[in-house]
Amino acid sequence: MKLALPSPVEQVHDERLSVHLLLKRDDLIHPDLPGNKWRKLKYNLATAREQGHDTLLTFGGAYSNHLRATAAAGHLFGFHTIGIVRGEEHLPLNPVLRFAVDRGMKLSYVDRSAYRLKQPPPGDYYLIPEGGTNSLAVKGVAELAAELDPYDYVCVAVGTGGTLAGLAHGLKTGRALGFAVLKGGGFLHDAVAELLPEPRDNWAIDTSFHFGGYAKCPPELLAFVEDFRARHGIALDPIYTGKMMYGIYALDARGFFAPGATVCAVITG
Ligand SMILES: Cc1ncc(COP(=O)(O)O)c(C=O)c1O
Structure with missing residues (x-):
């Protein structure tokens, strides 16, 4: 790459x-992976790899550049990706979520009040916070x-x-x-x-x-x-x-x- x-x-x-x-x-x-997306993900990807994770999980709104970039990074660097999306599913998917799904990201929708808590589901994955920060x-x-x-x-x-x-x-x-x-x-x-x-x-x-x-x-x-x-x-x-x-x-x-x-x-x- x-x-x-x-x-x-x-x-x-x-x-x-x-x-x-x-x-x-x-x-x-x-x-x-433009701009701050690559900068923010770089050491998170390296750490996920070092810790032996094969899946990245992160959060974002339906138009989140960060969600899109995490899906792209997973695709490029060989991680599964899970995106927790704020709100309900709307079909057809918007271009950001379509891109993420096309790169293999599994999307899970949570309502706004649950999203606010940013409670990660149980599972074996590397957690990247909202916005990648x-x-x-x-x-x-x-x-x-x-x-x-x-x-x-x-x-x-x-x-x-x-x-x-x-x-x-x-x-x-x-x-x-x-x-x-x-x-x-x-x-x-x-x-x-x-x-x-x-x-x-x-x-x-x-x-x-x-x-x-x-x-x-x-x-x-x-x-x-x-x-x-x-x-x-x-x-x-x-x-x-x-x-x-x-x-x-x-x-x-x-x-x-x-x-x-x-x-x-x-x-x-
Ligand atoms: C293009 C662009 N610039 C700036 C920012 C702001 O970055 P931060 O959330 O680290 O303040 C973002 C959000 O991630 C972004 O997508």
Whole structure:
């Protein structure tokens, strides 16, 4: 299996910016294991193998990129996979779940209240938490930081906080800046602090660019994503990287960054 590592870094030329903006193209690592998915799964797969497991079990919503990536990883690395899906089965399967099933994932549906408890069923498997975030994921994402030249800021979108924690852990210089994609992301600060193997003060989370909540994509955000694609040929996803990039442009317009600062945005998927 071919992984594009280290992933490339590209410069963005945009006269509207006062900073130097670079993109860490982790989305190019592998078509089915893009971005933070490979980084988070890498050491989990190795540990599952070391512990003699032949099955991976994880959780996700019906549109979970993490569920999709776990199914792909199982297929590529020779594990059975079980996906616990939030909600009821809807047929025909949506493209994410169709992909997972086509890669051999067995799906099991649980209602929302049961899902909240994240109670794993009995059985012999390696458990990967929702979103793939755990200490081994943080270790994998820290390798992303090690691939980077020194920048003033390295930016990521934040869902569960695992990617930001790995980045903050791995960075030797500069600051890690996360953009929360969900509403009420105040709890994420504690989540990231808890995931860090040792305390760091090189990171922060901006919670003001959630656009109404997870998976909420108002026209202003979609217009920004489309304009970015037209100008730079890069398709940001409106759920994660689009919100991060919007936030970077907005903070720059407000003078948050020193003029001429180097800002590296991680394209995590
Ligand atoms: C493309 C993309 N970027 C960023 C994130 C956020 O990652 P984390 O949950 O580690 O905060 C996710 C979620 O997994 C994602 O799919």
